[in-house]
Amino acid sequence: MEQRISLITLGVDDLARARRFYEQGLGWVPKDAPEGVVFYQLPGVALALFGRGDLAEDCHHPIDGRFSGITIAINQRSEADVDAVLAQAAAAGATILKPAEKVFWGGYSGYFADPDGHVWEVALNPQWTINDDGTLTI
Incomplete structure (x- = not known):
């Protein structure tokens, strides 16, 4: 496959x-x-x-009402971009689950839940590249 x-x-x-x-x-x-x-x-x-x-x-x-254990990530190019996306999501009605913070793997991330409870991570991983077209290269 x-x-x-x-x-x-x-x-x-x-x-x-x-x-x-x-x-x-x-x-x-x-x-x-x-x-x-x-x-x-x-x-x-x-x-x-x-x-x-x-x-x-x-x-x-x-x-069944349980958290599925799946998150969707929006990777960003800077910590400021991470903060801006979380602020925009909160202003739109999202619930901030974890404010952005430096994390153990060397990046910066936070989480929000959309109005239906879907969990999104917003992250900066300094080892990864966000290409000009928005795609991610690991």
Whole structure:
């Protein structure tokens, strides 16, 4: 199997609220929004928002209310950029789970949860490169 991720889908409780958070709050622009789903083109990958119940039905997995153990990361080029993204997310209605701080692996990171509880890490890893097109090179 080829080593890549093409699409990340987040199950959301209220699609309109989720769209407001990502579009008005974070400034993201949808690429496509057919009935019941919205897609955002990101560098090299896409993100979809889909009703949580519809997603559970589609994948035949019940909603059990537990943290899935999955986080999504937005890597940045500087500590100031990390702080700015966390502030923007908080202003848009995110819950800051961990304010940004220097971490044991030599970087700087913090976490927020979007209005549906999806956990995002915002990080600077000085050993990694954020390319001009926004893609990550490890």
